[in-house]
Amino acid sequence: MADGSDSPKEACGVFGVRDQHQPVAHLTYLGLYALQHRGQESAGIAVSDGTKVTVDKDMGLVSTIFSSHRLQALPGTMAIGHVRYATTGASAWNNAQPISRYAGGVYFALGHNGNLVNTRELTAHTGEGEAGSDSDVVAALLAQHMTHHNSDLADATLHVLPRLHGAYSFVIMDEARLIGARDPHGFRPLFLGSLDTGGWVLASETPALDVVGARTVREIDPGEMVIIDDDGVRSVQFATGQPRALCSFEFVYIARPDGHLAGIGVHAARRRMGIALAQQAPADADMVMPIPDSSIPGAQGYAQAAGIAYGDGLIKNRYIGRTFIAPSQQLRDSAVRLKFNAIGDNVTGKRLVVVEDSIVRATTLRATMRLLRDAGAAEIHLRVLSPPYRWPCYYGLDTHDRHTLVAATMTVDEIRDHLGADSLAYLDIDTMLTAITTDQSGFCTACLTGDYPTPIPGASEARIGTGTR
Ligand code: SF4
Structure with missing residues (x-):
């Protein structure tokens, strides 16, 4: 992300x-x-x-x-x-x-x-x-x-x-x-x-x-x-x-990669997601790169499975705290450049596979795509390690407002155009869960499927299903 x-x-x-x-x-x-x-x-x-x-x-x-x-x-x-x-x-x-x-x-x-x-x-x-x-x-x-x-x-x-x-x-x-x-x-x-x-x-x-x-x-x-x-x-x-409903997004983005959840190593799970994504959504490219930091294991897995060189196209400023809400587009662009800078030598003229763990609101990702274009990327094939994030989370992430979720209002092709990518593909839900573990039961996937494990009083968007995978 x-x-x-x-x-x-x-x-x-x-x-x-x-x-x-x-x-x-x-x-x-x-x-x-x-x-x-x-x-x-x-x-x-x-x-x-x-x-x-x-x-x-x-x-x-x-x-x-x-x-x-x-x-x-x-x-x-x-x-x-x-x-x-x-x-x-x-x-x-x-x-x-x-x-x-x-x-x-x-x-x-x-x-x-x-x-x-x-x-x-x-x-x-x-x-x-x-x-x-x-x-x-x-x-x-x-x-x-x-x-x-x-x-x-x-x-x-x-x-x-x-x-x-x-x-x-x-x-x-x-x-x-x-x-x-x-x-x-x-x-x-x-x-x-x-x-x-x-x-x-x-x-x-x-x-x-x-x-x-x-x-x-x-x-x-x-x-x-x-x-x-x-x-x-x-x-x-x-x-x-x-029924168990461990948040599957812990594996995608939230948890530290050096930890274990339900006996599963988070880093290894993210890497397997990348391998699965390369098999599900291949691309002709010269280099596979992550959006740092949480997408790094997934990008490594993608590069390995695709047989394409892995490289760094962006450097993240590690000393940045929360992004301030900048009052103008120019300042918002500067805020993104403060957080990420493109390594021009690595991306100029290259066909890139850019691996991202998830797309929620997409504003920073859109600016990051522009950074790569400005640095001379020839093609950008965006690959996402999880399915479209279409539904609000009521269990502890601040994604309550469905209208702010880009995948709730746009098709995949529209998101691709909105982000300025040449192609866009998401990992499907069954493949993502298989990459996490062989036993697909016991996970909450509500933000990805709309299938909520519990009733959500007052939430008209919530489709209540079995809620667990
Ligand atoms: S809806 Fe479920 S899977 Fe999605 S972030 Fe919330 S707890 Fe995690």
């Missing part, structure tokens, strides 16, 4: 750690740093020293928010952390996570990856009026249950989870225990890891476990809650029998 303002902003990343042998704020910082790609708008850490929970959160990147000095002010041996992109609720400090509450004589904090689809219905039960986000509603329901039933956080969580519909991977903690939970469909990933010191770690992706020196123990199962306290890890299966 051209990784600009037209890309979906990834949902969120969560991290949790409990280790009685060391202060854990620095570990949480490292874990969040490894998950930064999942959300760049805000970040936060909550720590417990056994008697109180302290939360520090702010707008911005993990590295800009948390100085060493600021981390030292977060003493404690248990923590949760969160990186966020606003998919529900405004982009504002008070929607940054972890969210914290005081209820029933206990402080607790919560971090959420995913989107609930029944937030409005749940809000009516909180008695708090309009909530800031779906995650706020969950915190309110937990607080309500703890207060009214005099229950602890684990009991309250077990009571509230079955009322939530949609996508969630949670990390939740009070002064004494760390809880992880994953929705019954398993839309978003969540892993359990162990430290040599005897501590336990929860993280959205395995690279965040690697970076803190934790061994990946296993994925938290869909419908499972784990409670980590002085007695170790206890597992409770709070829901069973729901």
Whole structure:
């Protein structure tokens, strides 16, 4: 994906750690740093020293928010952390996570990856009026249950989870225990890891476990809650029998390539998608190049299968944060040139296969195609590692508005012309899933097929089908 303002902003990343042998704020910082790609708008850490929970959160990147000095002010041996992109609720400090509450004589904090689809219905039960986000509603329901039933956080969580519909991977903690939970469909990933010191770690992706020196123990199962306290890890299966619906877009774009999901290496899956794409949509060309960075393994696979030289046609500026919204076309073009620059020597006079992982809104990709033309590309054959993104995601990506999705309103030929490519081909859905794994069941493909795994209250576009592949 051209990784600009037209890309979906990834949902969120969560991290949790409990280790009685060391202060854990620095570990949480490292874990969040490894998950930064999942959300760049805000970040936060909550720590417990056994008697109180302290939360520090702010707008911005993990590295800009948390100085060493600021981390030292977060003493404690248990923590949760969160990186966020606003998919529900405004982009504002008070929607940054972890969210914290005081209820029933206990402080607790919560971090959420995913989107609930029944937030409005749940809000009516909180008695708090309009909530800031779906995650706020969950915190309110937990607080309500703890207060009214005099229950602890684990009991309250077990009571509230079955009322939530949609996508969630949670990390939740009070002064004494760390809880992880994953929705019954398993839309978003969540892993359990162990430290040599005897501590336990929860993280959205395995690279965040690697970076803190934790061994990946296993994925938290869909419908499972784990409670980590002085007695170790206890597992409770709070829901069973729901079809699995791991987000297939995690493999296409969201997850880091150096991680594993459902036992499948993400880098290898992307490479297999490229191989399959070369077989499905060959092109006469001199060079195969990726739109960096997420399309690199796919382009390598395409080049290998097609027997065409792999090369770099674009350099990405690695120090760029979020693309600012430029007020004029000229400035928007400059913003793209700041992010990408063509390597003229590599593309001039060449017939290029340009591999992209997905096309969502297409504005940055269109400008990137112009860059390659201006640099002298003779032909551009655009190849996409996933099917057309035609349907909104209600499970944690910010693609709620169908009218902004280029494939929802244009045919493939129209998109080709809109982008200024000589040819355009997408990987079909069955081939994409086969490239990910031999077992095609258990994936959400709703944004690619319109087949939603859950009812979406109030969403007229949503065709509700079996929802899983
Ligand atoms: S709709 Fe698409 S992006 Fe959203 S969870 Fe399903 S596969 Fe992932």
